[in-house]
Amino acid sequence: MLQKVYLGSNKFSSKFPLSLWKMSGLLYLSVSRNSIEGEVPSDIGELKAIVGLYLCSNHFSSVIPTRFGELQNLQYLDLSNNSFFGQIPLSFANLISLEILNLSLNSLSGTIPKSLEKLSYLKNINVSFNDLEGEIPSGGVFANSTLQSFLENKGLCGMHILEIPACAINNPGKQSNLKEVLLKIVTPVVISSFLIFLLVSILIMIRQKKGKSKDVEKVQEIGTHQLVSYHEIQRATNNFDESNLIGEGSSGSVYKGTLFGGTAVAIKVLDLEIEQVCKRFDTECKVMRNARHRNLVSVITTCSSDYIRAFVLQFMPNGSLENWLYREDRHLNLHQRVTVMLDAAMAVEYLHHGHVTPIVHCDLKPANILLDEDMVVHVGDFGISKILAISKSMAYTETLGTLGYISPEYGSEGIVSASGDVYSYGIMLMEVLTKRRPRDEDICNENLDLRKWITQSFSGSMMDVVDANLFSEEEQITSKSEMCIASMMELALDCTKETPESRITMKEVVKRLNKINNKFLET
Incomplete structure (x- = not known):
């Protein structure tokens, strides 16, 4: 069946x-x-x-x-x-x-x-x-x-596609019209082509004299898909038209485009004016060559030239988790939120434990949790990731993630480790349940962070701090639902303990989330 x-x-x-x-x-x-x-x-x-x-x-x-x-x-x-x-x-x-x-x-x-x-x-x-x-x-x-x-x-x-050469005419009955075709169509085309060729040749000679060679584009292929050039990306996004813009971040912009015979893709174009962008591009290429998982964003290919650094990514029609949390026209129920966070946990577990060389994401947040047409999570944006050597459990960096999500040791000392991702994941889990950003004004005005604010709420009713839209008006809040939320909050607190060594691992996170899902939500 x-x-x-x-x-x-x-x-x-x-x-x-x-x-x-x-x-x-x-x-x-x-x-x-x-x-x-x-x-x-x-x-x-x-x-x-x-x-x-x-x-x-x-x-x-x-x-x-x-x-x-x-x-x-x-x-x-x-x-x-x-x-x-x-x-x-x-x-x-x-x-x-x-x-x-x-x-x-x-x-x-x-x-x-x-x-x-x-x-x-x-x-x-x-x-x-x-x-x-x-x-x-x-x-x-x-x-x-x-x-x-x-x-x-x-x-x-064939004649109907301009860039394809016309087929040879073999029909004798059409030979009488050949001269007319040559005079009316072919001759002007030949003359125009010659003038264009002459102009391009002059331009190339001028550039060579100046020592520039910006006409050559390098394409680095991550997977095994066909290559893509800057001009194809330019055409796919309608010259980076704002109507195709689907997101902007600190390092660049993401456009929707159509490539490879009609395939919808997301094209992440990095801002070349940012000093670290080439390093971030190389880092992300290295990470994506070493990582493959159903819950990671699939990079189809990349383009690197004097004009552009870009990734061609699997298109995510349902956008980011951040949109689902904060846009008024979108809503996630409790079961969906648990499923989304379980998917995200499995992706991070794979990065930390799935192959010989651990990968630390370093920037886990709802904006980097993307959803496909079936609402399956794909974790993306590996621009500041770190690949840890087998002999190392941590590294040092000057590149920071997003304030509010970064762990204490990462923010103060630049220490990168898998437990830093666990901390970011725990903050994100709290945000998903409360619909409160880590740097929410109401929380910051009380000189609290999200973790402290939730810890204080444990003395009262946990239902007072969860997102009011977690349950619809018609939906009855059961004791199972309350126990599910309490178990997830407890998990989030275990992820966000002060010291790295006191936090649980992503393997434990996946195990506990699976248990929560099966115990309280599966029918």
Whole structure:
């Protein structure tokens, strides 16, 4: 009866078990970003109900089975970044429900089947970085496609995409019009191109004389996705138009953009005027190469040039936890808040304990807790993270996190350790329950911090300090709910003890939050 299987961003390397293809009720299967080898068997045709199939960024090496054409409920197919070879199956024309098709970054050859024009629901197609040739169809999805969908296929031609060369005219009946076409269209284009070439050559010579070479852009690829240039980012954000701005921070801005054949992404552009920005960029690149977890923001690729330092990130349609706490049009109930904080805890536990070299985030706060379309948490912004050597449990830094969330030893002495993240997490847990910022005016006016304010409240009723919107007017507050809140507050206080050695670890946080969730909230 299993309907959804998500195994993406792991280290699976074996071949697929053949029994997987017998699951006739399966709706979604994702094994993206692993190291799975071998071929996709023809038994794929048995997945009669499949709606979304994501096999991208693996080591599949075979022809694409023709039985894909039997999957008439399939809406999303991503086979990109593998080693598929041979031709695009003609049977793809039978995928009548298909909306997204990504075949980029493979070794496919032959022509693009013209029959794909008839797929009326197909909105996006990407066949870039293959060995395809021949004419690009002009109807259906191809009528609205851009150059991005066909890059690095040296044999492709077609008239309806300006940057693609026109196909050779072989029809003798059309030869009589060739001179007229040359005179009216080709000749002006050739003259214009020559003038542009001449102008560009002069500009390049001038720049070379001045010793500048800003035309070359370096792209550092974190994952295995296709490269992206400054000009593509500029185009994706409509020249960084304010209408695409979705967030601003101390080190730069985040824009919504569309890249790679229609994929929505978040583009984090760092402010080059800030002295430490290049160091933060390098730090975040290093961290993201060493960290992969379902609750961490996925970095698709990066761009570094004289003009820009930018990350192309997985887009989070539900924004940040901060928005969900403080915007009037959004609301999280108690169960949702526990789930969000459990997700965040698992991400930080992975950073601290999930691999040989521990990673300390250093800036945990609601603004860096992002939510995808299913309200699953993804922790982001690793600009000031520290990677601790195995022999070290702490390090020293001059770079601070956000006031109110930083631990006492971090703020006064610059000591970075995993227990500093635990402290920040505990402050954030208090904020999620009380809807009070750590530097809230009412609290600061009483010469208190958030922890002291809550500690004083333990002598009265805990329900007096929690967010008034935690429960709806119709919802009855049960003793279980009160016990759940009290247990979470106790957990938060254990995270925020004065000295690092007296605090619990993130492993203990995850264990206790799971227990709270199961005991008080799960039905």
